[in-house]
Amino acid sequence: xxxxxxxxQENCSETLSQADLDWLHVLVADWQIxxxxxxxxxxxxxxxxxxRFIAVAHCRPATAVTVHLDxxxxxxxPATGSTELQKTLKSGRIIRDDAPRxxxxxxxxxxxxxxxRDGRTIAVVSCETNLGASTSSTSADRWFxxxxxxxxxxxxxxxxxxxxxxxxxxxxxxxxxxxxxRLDADGLVLGISPNARSCFRRLGVASKLVGEPLxxxxxxxxxxxxxxxxxxxxxxxxxxxxxxTEVESPGATISFRALPLIRRGEREGxxxxxxxxxxxxxxxxxxxxxxxxxxxxxxxVKNNLATVSALIRLQSRRSQNPEVKQALSEAERRVSTISxxxxxxxxTLEGEFDYTPLARTILTNAALLASxxxxxxxxxxxxxxxxxxxxxxxxxxxxxELVANSVEHxxxxxxxxxxxxxxxxxxxxxxxxxxxxxxxxxxxxGKGLGTQIVQxxxxxxxxxxxxxxxxxxxxxxAVVVGQVQQKKKSKA
Numbered sequence: 001x002x003x004x005x006x007x008x009q010e011n012c013s014e015t016l017s018q019a020d021l022d023w024l025h026v027l028v029a030d031w032q033i034x035x036x037x038x039x040x041x042x043x044x045x046x047x048x049x050x051x052r053f054i055a056v057a058h059c060r061p062a063t064a065v066t067v068h069l070d071x072x073x074x075x076x077x078p079a080t081g082s083t084e085l086q087k088t089l090k091s092g093r094i095i096r097d098d099a100p101r102x103x104x105x106x107x108x109x110x111x112x113x114x115x116x117r118d119g120r121t122i123a124v125v126s127c128e129t130n131l132g133a134s135t136s137s138t139s140a141d142r143w144f145x146x147x148x149x150x151x152x153x154x155x156x157x158x159x160x161x162x163x164x165x166x167x168x169x170x171x172x173x174x175x176x177x178x179x180x181x182r183l184d185a186d187g188l189v190l191g192i193s194p195n196a197r198s199c200f201r202r203l204g205v206a207s208k209l210v211g212e213p214l215x216x217x218x219x220x221x222x223x224x225x226x227x228x229x230x231x232x233x234x235x236x237x238x239x240x241x242x243x244x245t246e247v248e249s250p251g252a253t254i255s256f257r258a259l260p261l262i263r264r265g266e267r268e269g270x271x272x273x274x275x276x277x278x279x280x281x282x283x284x285x286x287x288x289x290x291x292x293x294x295x296x297x298x299x300x301v302k303n304n305l306a307t308v309s310a311l312i313r314l315q316s317r318r319s320q321n322p323e324v325k326q327a328l329s330e331a332e333r334r335v336s337t338i339s340x341x342x343x344x345x346x347x348t349l350e351g352e353f354d355y356t357p358l359a360r361t362i363l364t365n366a367a368l369l370a371s372x373x374x375x376x377x378x379x380x381x382x383x384x385x386x387x388x389x390x391x392x393x394x395x396x397x398x399x400x401e402l403v404a405n406s407v408e409h410x411x412x413x414x415x416x417x418x419x420x421x422x423x424x425x426x427x428x429x430x431x432x433x434x435x436x437x438x439x440x441x442x443x444x445x446g447k448g449l450g451t452q453i454v455q456x457x458x459x460x461x462x463x464x465x466x467x468x469x470x471x472x473x474x475x476x477x478a479v480v481v482g483q484v485q486q487k488k489k490s491k492a
Contacts, residue, residue: 004025005021005025007056007074008021008024011046011048011054012048019117020117020122024044027044027161028044028059031059032176033176033259034127034151035060035061035062036063036175037063037151037176037271038127038148039064040067040148041059041068041128041129042057042125042128043055043058043059043068043072044057044123044125045077045085045124046123048076052077052082053076053077053082053086055072055074055075056123058071058072065130067108067128081126084110084112087112088112088124094111094112094113094153094156095111097110100131107132108128108129109129109131110127110128110129111129112124112125113125113127114155115155116155116158125155127152143182144180144191147271150261150268153263159262162242162260172280173244174257174273174274175273175275176193178199178273178275179193179196179198179274179276180195180196180271180274181196181209181271181272181274182272183214183239183272185268185269187215187239187240188213189209189212189213192210198276199254199275200218200274202251203222204251205218205222207221213238214237214238214272215233215234218233218247232244233256236257236258236272237256239258239260239271239272240260240267240270241258241260242258242259243258244256244257244258246277252278253276253278253281254277255275256274257274258271259272259273295346295347298342298345298346299342301342302339302343302346305335305338306339309332315328316329329369330404330450333366337362337366338396340361340365341358342393344361344392345389350389351389351486352386354386354387355384355385355387355392356385359384359396359399362400363378363380363400363403363418364378366400366407367404367407370404374414374415375415376407376415376417376418379419380420381419381421382423383422383424384422384424384484385429386485387484387485388486391485394462395484398458398462398482399420401450401453401454402454402478403420404450405448406418406433406437406475409438410437410439410475416436417436418435420432421434426487427484427485427486428481428483428484429480429481429484431481432477432478433478433480434471434473434477435475436471437475438474438475439470439474439475454466458482462480462482462484463482464481464482464483465482466480466481467479
């Protein structure tokens with residue numbers, strides 16, 4: 001399906017600026033509130049190159065039955081409705097249908113609202129209410145409709161959406177169905193929904209609230225004894241700022257969002273949305289605790305491996321046997337490789353990560369720590385892409401062994417360069433470690449400890465294969481093909 005911007009760019013006659021497009025995007029991102037308060041389907045219409053109107057966005061109410069069961073984005077307004085849209089676009093005023101229209105077995109009331117930015121009408125929103133399933137019929141609920149009407153006038157005057165629409169890194173943004181409170185210009189509660197009343201009771205506010213200052217009730221019954229309070233709290237609970245805050249008590253954590261209501265530049269109160277996010281925050285705290293534990297585990301493993309490496313190095317220095325010293329040096333190199341992987345994993349908690357930067361470190365260290373007096377450099381060509389965290393240690397050990405093998409056997413008498421070429425094909429990586437050294441003895445292929453380690457790890461852990469072949473330059477190519485990423489399950 002095309003995006004809102006793509007539909008506008010392909011179909012609309014009037015050239016909208018980037019600021020106009022951004023304004024429409026912010027409106028569409030936040031208009032669920034108006035849809036739920038109305039309650040009505042909201043459709044964003046723009047004129048096309050052939051003087052018709054096309055629907056570029058659609059929102060259904062969560063508090064009532066929708067008018068449109070099917071998706072209408074990309075469809076054109078019938079000629080009977082285009083007249084009202086044209087009037088609204090040219091006049092910049094809200095237009096209501098004189099009488100409801102029948103749509104099958106139910107009637108629909110339509111209101112056309114101009115979307116104004118910087119004094120220009122750039123689009124029209126049609127509000128279509130299913131009168132056969134209206135939910136705001138009692139006098140106690142009339143403030144719902146009144147709030148929706150004010151929001152419509154704010155759209156028509158360019159005062160909504162807000163320039164500073166709140167965003168948050170936390171989950172659990174409050175919605176109308178979660179709980180809504182209507183405040184007057186002085187912050188007194190004019191109306192409160194049942195879900196909002198339940199939120200305040202869980203928070204510890206026992207009073208009825210209607211007719212009382214919301215901020216004073218919360219401050220008096222929840223805030224006493226708290227050492228820290230969000231500085232945005234009074235502004236939000238008085239409806240003076242379009243922002244979000246949270247209040248935490250022993251019984252619950254409630255998220256609040258205020259939407260100031262303005263008509264002709266004068267404040268007419270505010271809508272305050274609330275939502276019980278206690279369970280969301282509990283899960284977030286558990287995740288953060290587990291993430292910290294995982295990081296600490298990787299960090300401690302890295303430190304422990306560093307200690308093991310130091311002990312091996314100490315033992316190697318005390319030995320007088322050259323073979324023992326070489327074996328311990330190789331063991332230290334392998335431990336150091338695994339330690340480097342855990343150092344990288346301690347900085348990420350993703351199941352997969354970009355492996356190429358870590359590969360460069362592994363390859364460089366492997367060449368430097370190999371048992372050789374020759375100067376050998378390593379060059380990496382290609383990109384590993386994403387590699388699963390549980391396969392990173394195996395892959396790193398394989399790379400380190402192959403590079404060390406090239407240094408110690410291919411360049412034992414002179415220096416040179418090792419080239420590592422990598423390519424990806426879906427979940428598998430093909431790696432070629434090439435040198436221009438002395439070559440290898442076919443009779444001894446796969447006999448050494450390092451090559452046996454590589455074969456075992458590639459076969460068992462990477463579900464692939466490894467082979468050594470002579471290259472045209474006289475050296476050796478070690479070819480590895482292995483699975484480095486878990487196969488993605490196809491979506492139905």
